[in-house]
Amino acid sequence: MIIFTLLTSSVYLINDIADLPQDKLHPFKKKRPIASGKLPISTAIFMAVMGTIVAFYLAYAQDFFFFLTVFGYFFLQMAYTFSLKHIIVIDVLAIAAGFILRVYAGAFAINVHMNVWFLLCLVSLSLFMAVGKRRAELAILTEKTAPRHRKTLSFYSPELLDTYLAMFANSAWLTYALFTFFSPPVIINQGLPLLAILPLALAGTIKWLMATIPLVIFGIMRYMSIIYQGSRAESPERVLLSDKPLLVTVFLWGILVVAIIYGVS
Numbered sequence: 604m605i606i607f608t609l610l611t612s613s614v615y616l617i618n619d620i621a622d623l624p625q626d627k628l629h630p631f632k633k634k635r636p637i638a639s640g641k642l643p644i645s646t647a648i649f650m651a652v653m654g655t656i657v658a659f660y661l662a663y664a665q666d667f668f669f670f671l672t673v674f675g676y677f678f679l680q681m682a683y684t685f686s687l688k689h690i691i692v693i694d695v696l697a698i699a700a701g702f703i704l705r706v707y708a709g710a711f712a713i714n715v716h717m718n719v720w721f722l723l724c725l726v727s728l729s730l731f732m733a734v735g736k737r738r739a740e741l742a743i744l745t746e747k748t749a750p751r752h753r754k755t756l757s758f759y760s761p762e763l764l765d766t767y768l769a770m771f772a773n774s775a776w777l778t779y780a781l782f783t784f785f786s787p788p789v790i791i792n793q794g795l796p797l798l799a800i801l802p803l804a805l806a807g808t809i810k811w812l813m814a815t816i817p818l819v820i821f822g823i824m825r826y827m828s829i830i831y832q833g834s835r836a837e838s839p840e841r842v843l844l845s846d847k848p849l850l851v852t853v854f855l856w857g858i859l860v861v862a863i864i865y866g867v868s
Contacts, residue, residue, distance in 0.1 A: 606661045607705060610673060613654035614680040616647045621684050665712060672708040676701060691758040695737060695767075699729035720782035727778055731771035731823070735830045738764040742831060772827060776820050783812035811863045818856045825849050 619626060619637040623644075626632040636642035655677065662673040679700055687697040706725055710717050737759055825848055843849065 606658050606665070606673065607676075607708065609654045609661075610658040610677060613651040613658065614677065614684075616651040616654075617681070618684045620644055620647055620651075669708055669711040672704055672711055676704045676708070679704065689755060691755045694755050695730065695733045698733035698736065699726065702729035702732065718782055718786070720778055720785055724775060724778040724782055727771050727775035731768065731775050732826075734764055734767040734771060735826065738768060738830050739832075768827060768830065772823050776816070776823055779819050780813070780816050783816060784810055786810065786812050812860070814863070815856055815859050818852055818859070822849060822852045822856070825852065 616637070619635055622632075623638060626635060626638040632638055637644065637647055658673065659670070659677075662670040679697060683694070683697045683701075688694045703725060706717075737756070738761070740756060741759065741761055741764065825846070829846060829849075843853065
């Protein structure tokens with residue numbers, strides 16, 4: 604977490620320097636430290652270089668494959684900042700790839716296997732959030748300002764992005780449902796008093812993780828409703844940290860998953 608905090612912060616500094624003229628046209632990004640002039644560009648460059656060097660050093664000390672993933676993430680972000688963000692569709696794929704690389708970095712760090720259905724769900728959810736960023740930008744920028752802020756926005760129509768959103772929202776919850784369906788069944792311990800009263804249909808081997816599917820569906824539907832508000836959905840972390848219904852949903856999902864995996868087996 605520390606390594607990626609350093610690296611992503613450095614990447615954002617570089618991106619904000621590269622996008623300085625465009626960010627001044629954005630109603631929210633113009634308030635960022637570099638765009639507003641609060642943070643000198645020379646200081647931002649120094650912080651970005653030092654943060655990147657420290658992140659690479661710590662990543663290499665952690666694990667070689669983890670280091671390769673971190674380096675790949677940095678290379679992808681630099682390519683996105685200076686080139687890929689100007690190419691329609693490729694820009695969305697690049698954003699989604701960044702989310703996927705972060706998860707793979709975590710898997711390498713703790714050396715775990717990722718289920719193929721979980722990976723497909725991750726891909727769908729990443730594309731869903733990436734398209735959501737573009738749709739939110741269209742929602743908060745005027746028709747004249749949007750292409751000046753980001754060139755690709757002149758090629759994305761609201762109808763096209765709505766189609767992408769529906770496609771990836773459906774694939775996200777469906778692949779998650781398949782992940783829970785094909786996951787190993789939890790064997791209930793009949794020795795637990797609260798579970799001893801369950802009928803045999805529920806007390807044997809059952810795919811209890813499927814009980815989390817409604818929460819995932821609600822979370823995706825809630826996020827879609829936020830996207831059309833525009834201002835918050837452009838920043839996924841802002842949504843996760845500020846929207847109370849979504850926070851409660853994520854909290855309940857986490858509690859339920861932990862309870863199923865560690866509490867009833």
